[in-house]
Amino acid sequence: DGGITQSPKYLFRxxxxxxxxxxxxxxxHDAMYWYRQDPGQGLRLIYYSQIxxxxxxxxxxxxxxxxxxxxxxxxxxxxxxxxxxxxxYLCASSWTGWNEQFFGPGTRLTxx
Amino acid sequence: xxxxxQNSGPLSVPEGAIASLNxxxxxxxSQSFFWYRQYSGKSPELIMSIYSNGDKEDGRFTxxxxxxxxxxxxxxxxxxxxxxxxxxxxxxxxxxxxTALIFGKGTTLSVSS
Numbered sequence: 536d537g538g539i540t541q542s543p544k545y546l547f548r549x550x551x552x553x554x555x556x557x558x559x560x561x562x563x564h565d566a567m568y569w570y571r572q573d574p575g576q577g578l579r580l581i582y583y584s585q586i587x588x589x590x591x592x593x594x595x596x597x598x599x600x601x602x603x604x605x606x607x608x609x610x611x612x613x614x615x616x617x618x619x620x621x622x623x624y625l626c627a628s629s630w631t632g633w634n635e636q637f638f639g640p641g642t643r644l645t646x647x
Numbered sequence: 648x649x650x651x652x653q654n655s656g657p658l659s660v661p662e663g664a665i666a667s668l669n670x671x672x673x674x675x676x677s678q679s680f681f682w683y684r685q686y687s688g689k690s691p692e693l694i695m696s697i698y699s700n701g702d703k704e705d706g707r708f709t710x711x712x713x714x715x716x717x718x719x720x721x722x723x724x725x726x727x728x729x730x731x732x733x734x735x736x737x738x739x740x741x742x743x744x745x746t747a748l749i750f751g752k753g754t755t756l757s758v759s760s
Binding site (some may be wrong): 563568570572575576577578579580591595634635636637638639640641 | 655679681683689690691692693694735737739746747748749750751752753760
């Protein structure tokens, strides 16, 4: 089945720890995106990548890092520098030249 | 600051009625407009895309776009309790394809049986 997978579904982190959220897609999409959603809020863009080995910062990139070594994968690291990381993290992908983005199931991160 | 505005709701309609959801955007050069449905605790699901002025219909859903007024809407005909969800309006950044989207905060729709 084609789709976007994110793991883990739930993640608990102690303050001061870095954690990495996984996002994999087998849709042959070129572009991938990371968003953050807080309760009652829309989605805010963290990072996006339109091609392997290249990515751009979104509106709230501080405290996050990404890599794009493979077309299928776009992991997000939440560093200890992110002051308020508890949120719902959503990964999306799309074909280059199109804006229709399709989302994975998300990862809920809670800082203890 | 480029923005997408939606009424947060909740919008309450009886089963079988028409639900009308509205969205305005600030960037005049935007070319792509989307409606996503998000059930509580789940990720957004794309339900409509619209790129040209006018109406686009897909089943019970109709998207309407007016670029001159910077306004996009979603009509849901014959609303069902299963339509109860938050609806997110999204607009592309700039006038090029393949760029990121700006999302509104969403309108919560409640359909009562």
